[in-house]
Amino acid sequence: MRRTLVVGLALAVVFTAFAPRAAAVPRPTYTTGDSWTYRRNLTEAFDLKFSGNTTLEAGAVVPFSIDGVHMDALELYASGGGTFSGAFPGFGSVRGNWTATGTDWWEAGSWKMVRSVLRLSADGLLSGGVTAVPVTFELRNDTTARVLDDGWPWPIPANATGFVTSRWNTTQNLTVVFGTLPPQYNEIAVTADLTTGYAWNRTERVTVPAGTFDADVIREAGPEGGFRLHWYSARAGNDVREEEYNSTGAKVLTSELTAYHYAAGQPTPGFPWLLVLVATSAAVVVVLLVVWALRSRQRRNPIEPWMPPEPPGSS
Secondary structure, three states, X not given: OHHHHHHHHHHHHHXXXXXXXXXXXXXOOOOOOOEEEXXXXXXXXXXXXXXXXXXXXXXXXXXXXXXXXXXXXXXXXXEEXXXXXXXXXXXXXXXXXXXXXXXXXXXXXXOOEEEEEEEEEEEEEEEOOOOXXXXXXXXXXXXXXXXXXXXXXXXXXXXXXXXXXXXXXXXXXXXXXXXXXOOEEEEEEEEEEEEEEEEEEEEEEEEEOOEEEEEEXXXXXXXXXXXXXXXXXXXXXXXXXXXXXOOOOOEEEEEEEEEEEOHHHOOOOOOOHHHHHHHHHHHHHHHHHHHHHHHHHHHHOOOOOOOOOOOOOOO
16 A cells, blocks of 8 residues: 555656646747648638648748838748639639739737738639630738737737737739630728737647647637637647638638648757656656665564673573
């Protein structure tokens, strides 16, 4: 019984050292060349479904200004491509390929997006009539977001909630061409102060094509009524999974990390503290067992005191 107690206490000391503890989510630290590749499935208007891969790559930290406010911002380059399919009511179904390029600028201190530029092009065939009709469309979006109130600072503690209010300026142009018909254009420009809510939800171990990660699940709720769930991994330095839901609760986006290179998340060679701690703890267990065994033997076999022999003729 005592031996079991000794071993149990010693092992408790060992495993307590490795027990997971809730900790604040650190702000990522990027190096030029860090990259993340995602497999994405997105459903847009007219039930258009986009599938493919997107790669983000960290560039340099550059001087940046927005509405007269100066800051340093990290450039993130985006590129990707894949297939799409869907239907245009009254016209037929469409299928083809898409490519996308873009650049994001993230404020280096607070780590908030301050500008995003995206160009998406697609070419396909519209079927449903006598003959298939070629269709192409191009989407260009340029958005700036000057942070007015940052209630979601890094590092992010467990159970944290907060809001970020930014002044958004968005310009979007969509060009669609069906066969030999003249191009159709649609342009919107919006300026508004928008608030996005964030909430730390839980920690979760998640497996994606790039591996298994311990992630912090963060909920992002935008003013449009939908929300996103981010599985953020400090080891990967980015989301390893993302899901987006529209205002009706339907899932419209899934994204999973398939490959990455994050210099700050790579273990550096050094003294093998883990092995030393395990070996030391094991030695403690052995010492405790030896001490326990010696004391038990002493109790079972008491040593008789040594007495000198009696002189001759004393008996």
